[in-house]
Amino acid sequence: MGKVTEKAKPVALICGISGQDGAYLSKLLIEQGYRVVGTSRDAQMGHFENLDRVGIRDSVELASMATNDFRSVVQVLSRFEPQEIYHLAGQSSVGLSFEQPVETLESISLSTLNLLESIRFLGHPTRFYSAGSSECFGDTGGLPADESTPFKPRSPYAVAKAAAFWQVANYREAYGLHACSGILFNHESPLRPERFVTQKIVKSACRIAAGSQETLRLGNLDIHRDWGWAPDYVEAMFLMLQQNSPQDYVIATGETHALKDFVAGTFQALGLDWQDHVVSNPDLMRPSDLRLSRANPIKAHKNLNWQATKRMTDVILAMVAQAQLSLPMH
Template sequence: VYGDLTDGNNLSTIINEIQPDEVYNLGAQSHVRVSFDMPIYTADVDALGTLRLLEAIHSSDKPAKFYQASSSEMYGKVVETPQTEKTPFYPRSPYGCAKAYSFWQTVNYREAYGLFACNGILFNHESPKRGETFVTRKITRAATRIKLGLQDKLFLGNLEAKRDWGFAGDYVEAMWLMLQQDKPDDYIVATNESHSVREFVAEVFGYLDLDWQKYVEIDPRYLRPSEVDYLQGDASKAKKVLKWEPKVTF
């Protein structure tokens, strides 16, 4: 079935025809740096796309349970560390702003219409399926190519940015668990550890017995107009309610 988050009629048709029990909204323009270059498209898909999907579910004869892929980027310029479900948002990108809009629309449809709708505030999660333009995959791919003599340099942006990195497989389990509860709610999914891009680079290159400082150079093209310096999530609520903990650590 082909669907498009920019087409509300299309979404309504799909929901009414399939009548799913659960809907997981993972669709997005998900690259933060690209969102600065394509802010309107990012808002249309990531913000209004969620609203269209919520409205399609709400208007259906059999409203499905709904999971919204919220993001740690909503915290942006963090006001406290670690971040919890009650930490105020301060997004620093068009992507983060769009995700904050979707978060509150999900809460609104839950409270206004009784929809079983949950926000999973997932911090960075990685796997071999990660797109090659994302920094983690970019680093691992470049390091292996350098080791094989296929590449000379790796160009990166801010090496000091710190992120809470986990494994996507663990986080998908948490997403599913949210929709198996008796009541809908919002949960942070994270490892409660924060590591810099510099640490990530050193770890990857060290694994291949390479001195990263010989190969990595800073390219201003990869710097964001406004940076998110530090993210670290407190997943205590998910641990207590969902009985969830990450199995894979940094």
């Protein structure tokens, strides 16, 4: 049997390839035998350190595409004719969305619409995955959210993600597109930038353990989240697009912990007492924030045979181990 040529490989297009999920998903798809094309607003000038960090930089093709420009999207989709598109791009910070609501809505909602409309316009048999967010649920009163839980978004980011979710559902129902959303709860890894609170905690704790005299300043320590492991979650994305019927799925561990527990676990892993090094700063509180986030991922387990392999403590240990390796040597 002859070797599969580059031309014969299925093509997967990843929008947002430079981020945490984009890098892990690219690695997974390459291992599955795909030709992976990643898009960036400017592929010549983009930062792709995460692809280097997972060891696949030379195995990925890069193309420039502005997802807020319909013509740009159509041109790239025409050129590569992907069998699968994973839309992971867009402004990814809840906190930043309060400062940049217009950019957030455009980068998430308009880009999703342009991709869906381009797929419909071109008529290729393309399967589409859109990165949804647990932030769409808002406050569920402590009840675990599943696929039938109504959305009550509490931030510009969540509003944009909710709009994108309904666009996907509309194109699936109105035009028969094989399109679905993964409603992902928090998922972390060493590839997270430090503006995400988990990485901020881990990096700061590692520096303190190495002798830094800094104090870690955080916002509300009593928020509760479901924290999982990013490589697990990209596997769920892939599995969603392999199903015969496109459906939306909640992806989570099913376990919720306070941010205080994440902080305590991180410092404990380094032999420290977090209370000696951490303060809660009211200036870091958001205009509105979810107090409690809970998930029920049973549908993904039943339909996709997917479940999280790592829980919060495992995630902390993996992130701490990697952060320690990257500390500058004295």
